[in-house]
Amino acid sequence: MKKGEVIDLVNRDLGDEHAATLRYLIHGYLEGEDTPIGASLLSRAREEMWHMHWLGMIVGQLGAEPNLVPAAYPYDPTNRVTIFKSYVEYEEKLIPHYNGEADRVDDPHIKRVLQREAWESAIHARKFQRILDKLSPEEAKGRPGGEAKLPKEFLDKLQKEIASKYTEMLQHIRYSWVFQKEGILGWQLMDQAMEKMKQLAHFAEDVAGDGIPPNFKQGQVDTSVTIGLALKKALEDVQNAREGHLGFHKDGEVKKHPGLVINLDLTVQQEEYQAAEIKDWTKNK
Ligand SMILES: [Fe+2]
Ligand SMILES: [Fe+2]
Known part of the structure; x- marks a missing residue:
């Protein structure tokens, strides 16, 4: 063939x-x-x-x-x-x-x-x-799912988080496949993709726990063909995501969900870690 x-x-x-x-x-x-x-x-x-x-x-x-x-x-x-x-x-x-x-x-x-x-x-x-x-x-x-109890506006915000983390995750997985010849960097990108899957799960579980199907809506995935550009985009995305999560943290509805607060705290710290790592990798590119 x-x-x-x-x-x-x-x-x-x-x-x-x-x-x-x-x-x-x-x-x-x-x-x-x-x-x-x-x-x-x-x-x-x-x-x-x-x-x-x-x-x-x-x-x-x-x-x-x-x-x-x-x-x-x-x-x-x-x-x-x-x-x-x-x-x-x-x-x-x-x-x-x-x-x-x-x-x-x-x-x-x-x-x-x-x-x-x-x-x-x-x-x-x-x-x-x-x-x-x-x-x-x-x-x-019966069938899975049910009537939503969370306020619509809050649910929409969670769905947006799912969509953006899903997009970030796909982008990283793509990088790890496309740049696998970059050696250790391919592994590191894969590692971050896995972390993003876990972060995505926090939001998806909250939405689904309310009986609503999580919306895996894909945004624009970066298709850079050079590793330098890809890392630049990855860094921008994770920094923007962190800013967004810090803002979300202040949302009055979020405070009513202690489990989500813990997961947001974790996500923000992980995003800081990821950004610092990518910055380091970029130095050599
Ligand atoms: Fe399969
Ligand atoms: Fe299967």
């Missing part, structure tokens, strides 16, 4: 894995990470992130631009039975899809990754089937 075809194929799969990550994350947060169904979904979401990561690394290795647009994840939202049936169906369809692709590519690493995506999708289908089999009558007829 020609290089361009491999890139297109892997990039399409990247969009699918991204879609699965978001679907299981959102659903998992809505169920609550302290519930067996929620914990299981978040665990699947983490595995989908790995799937995304392997594909993104391949695109980066091939010197191409990774596709950061999630594909559609079709599912029937009527109740938990229809939702989990959709998930089983989605994962089962991926098995022949990935195996077929693996047969067509020549590179042994890419082949193995695609085969692994196939057999892990098979495991996912089985795990979702098990949830389906164990649903209580109550769970079966």
